[in-house]
Amino acid sequence: MKRVILIVIGALLAAMLGWSIFTKIAQVKNPSQTNKTAQVAVEIGPITRQAVVDRRMFTGALEAESYFIVAPKVAGRLEKLTVDIGDTLNTGDVIAQLDSLEYEQQVQQAQAELQVAHAQLEESQASQELIAQDLQRDRSLREQKIISQSDLDGAEARFKVGQAKVRLAQAAVQQKEAMLGAAKVRLSYSRIVASWPDNGRQRVVGERYVDVGAMLRANDPILSVVDISSLRAVLHVPERDFASVEIGQVVDIVTDAVPGRVFQGKVRRIAPVVQTASRQVRVEVEVPNDDNALKPGLFVRAFITYARRSDVLTVPQVALAKRQGGTGVFVVNTAEKVARFIPVMPGIVQDGRVEILKPLDISGFVVTLGQHIVNDGSPVRIVNAPGPVPESGK
Numbered sequence: 001m002k003r004v005i006l007i008v009i010g011a012l013l014a015a016m017l018g019w020s021i022f023t024k025i026a027q028v029k030n031p032s033q034t035n036k037t038a039q040v041a042v043e044i045g046p047i048t049r050q051a052v053v054d055r056r057m058f059t060g061a062l063e064a065e066s067y068f069i070v071a072p073k074v075a076g077r078l079e080k081l082t083v084d085i086g087d088t089l090n091t092g093d094v095i096a097q098l099d100s101l102e103y104e105q106q107v108q109q110a111q112a113e114l115q116v117a118h119a120q121l122e123e124s125q126a127s128q129e130l131i132a133q134d135l136q137r138d139r140s141l142r143e144q145k146i147i148s149q150s151d152l153d154g155a156e157a158r159f160k161v162g163q164a165k166v167r168l169a170q171a172a173v174q175q176k177e178a179m180l181g182a183a184k185v186r187l188s189y190s191r192i193v194a195s196w197p198d199n200g201r202q203r204v205v206g207e208r209y210v211d212v213g214a215m216l217r218a219n220d221p222i223l224s225v226v227d228i229s230s231l232r233a234v235l236h237v238p239e240r241d242f243a244s245v246e247i248g249q250v251v252d253i254v255t256d257a258v259p260g261r262v263f264q265g266k267v268r269r270i271a272p273v274v275q276t277a278s279r280q281v282r283v284e285v286e287v288p289n290d291d292n293a294l295k296p297g298l299f300v301r302a303f304i305t306y307a308r309r310s311d312v313l314t315v316p317q318v319a320l321a322k323r324q325g326g327t328g329v330f331v332v333n334t335a336e337k338v339a340r341f342i343p344v345m346p347g348i349v350q351d352g353r354v355e356i357l358k359p360l361d362i363s364g365f366v367v368t369l370g371q372h373i374v375n376d377g378s379p380v381r382i383v384n385a386p387g388p389v390p391e392s393g394k
Contacts, residue, residue, distance in 0.1 A: 039381040042339070042370035044332050045316040047363050052314065052355050054307040054348040056244075060235035062255075062287070064296040066196070066203070066227035070095055071219045073189040074103070078214045078222070088202045089225060093194045096222055100190040107187050110180035117176040121169035128162040135159045194225065203227045206296070231294055233265060233285040235302050239274050242281045244306045246270075251285045252303040258293050267304075307348065313356040317349055319366040323376075330367040330374050332382070339367055341376040 076098035083095055138155040141147045196203070206224040210216065233253055237245055245267060253263040265287035274281050285302060287294065319329045323341055330339040342362055347355030356362070367374055374380065 039337070039379045040339075040370055040374050041383050042330075042332070042367045042374060042380045043384040044334075044365040044382055045319060045368040046365055047313065047315050047331075047356075048353075049311050050314055050353070051308070051310040052312055052348045052350045052353075053305060053309075055303055055305045055350075056241055058235045058237055058241075058283075058302045058304065060233050060285075060300055060302060062294055062296050062298045062300055063232045063234055064206075064226040064228055065230045065232050065286075067206070067296070068196070068225055069221045070192065070194070070223050070225060071221050072096075072098060072192055072216050073218055074098070074186050075217045076100075076102070076190060076215075078210060078212055078216055081208075081212050081222075083205050083223070085205050085208050085223075087205045089194045089205065090202055091194055091196050094191060095194050096192040098190040098192070098216070100187060103183065103187040103190050106183040107180065110176065110183040114173070114176035114180050117169070117172040121166070121173050124162070124165045124169040128159075128166050131155075131159050131162040192222070196225075201227060201229050204292075226296060228289055228292055228294070228296060231287045231289050231296060232268075233287050233300055233302055235283045235285060236275075236278065236280040237283050239279050239281065242270075242274070245281075245283055245304065249304055251287075253285070253287055253294075253300050254303075255294070255298050255300045257295070257298050261293070263287055263289075263294065265302075309348065309355070312347070313360055313362070314353040315344075315356060315366050316368050317352050317354045319368050319371065320344075320346060320354065321367075321371040329362075330371050330376075331362055332365045332367060332380060334365060334382070337380055337382070339374050339376070339378050339380050 078096060079099045080097040081095070082097075083089065083093070089095070135155045135158070138147060138152050142149065142152045194203070203225050204227075206226040208223045209221045216222070233251070247267055247270065249267045251265045251267060253265055254261070255263075265285040267283060268286040269284040271282040315329055320327055321330060321341075326343050327346060328341050328343040331342050332339050342359065344356050344362075345358040347357045349355075367380070369384075370380075
């Protein structure tokens with residue numbers, strides 16, 4: 001008997017538990033039925049019309065438009081350095097002087113060897129003239145049958161040998177002239193001159209790598225020269241923004257190093273490839289720097305304006321809500337105190353507000369706090385004072 005009673009009691013408890021679960025499930029499936037009488041406390045914000053700007057910020061660094069290292073073409077001791085960090089340069093200015101004594105001696109030696117080669121050439125030419133006279137005489141004697149044919153053949157052979165010696169002496173002269181020219185070039189390399197295509201713009205010494213007295217090998221860096229009259233801001237744009245960047249777009253550049261100033265530049269180059277690791281694209285912006293306020297290496301923030309639109313419909317960005325896979329807002333009828341879910345197509349986001357592209361006929365207020373527990377048709381209780389009531393929408 002007791003067992004039967006226990007079974008009955010267990011069945012009743014199971015039935016009560018099942019009913020409770022069924023009720024909860026029904027409330028989840030149709031929450032609007034439970035909220036028809038209970039008001040949801042919410043805050044609201046106005047739907048307004050205003051101008052919006054689609055403006056993106058990117059970070060990057062400044063680089064010199066032109067940068068090169070000054071290095072000697074020959075080895076030697078640095079005897080003189082005429083410029084230092086921050087000095088301005090014009091093309092053709094003397095930058096440094098190496099010890100030139102060894103190269104001067106090489107020039108003198110080459111000049112002496114050239115003189116010897118000229119003397120040897122003169123000797124060979126004089127000797128050849130005598131051989132030519134002997135050959136002419138031997139030919140005359142052979143015609144008179146005074147000398148044999150073998151004697152004439154010997155004279156002709158000596159004449160040809162003499163011609164070869166003259167050509168050899170002439171080649172030696174050319175060789176010594178080339179050696180003298182090379183020695184003069186090496187001597188000129190001891191005087192290091194600033195050189196670049198002259199565009200009328202001065203350049204600046206960026207860094208100094210050695211001091212006077214240092215022993216330098218060929219191509220050892222002495223200093224760097226930069227052109228900072230126009231800089232290049234290198235930005236790395238994410239691939240989602242890549243399609244919106246165009247050559248010629250105006251870019252606003254700001255840096256903490258020059259507070260309170262906005263520098264304008266233009267997009268000059270866009271890399272044709274996306275970097276695989278970062279999923280970014282290299283974009284180069286030309287930034288005029290006439291007063292040299294900006295310096296290469298500075299960290300910058302770049303602002304690119306993609307679009308400007310005036311008198312568009314906007315709502316607070318926090319009012320956007322997700323329902324059934326779509327985006328929308330809860331528009332509040334302030335007279336009836338009821339919230340209606342309206343699917344929307346958002347556009348430009350600016351200063352906490354978002355443009356509404358569709359629909360364009362909503363007005364009034366939208367729920368900005370509490371929308372996660374509000375459903376379509378829910379009665380609401382407004383707990384904030386949003387200001388004057390705009391024209392009520394749907």
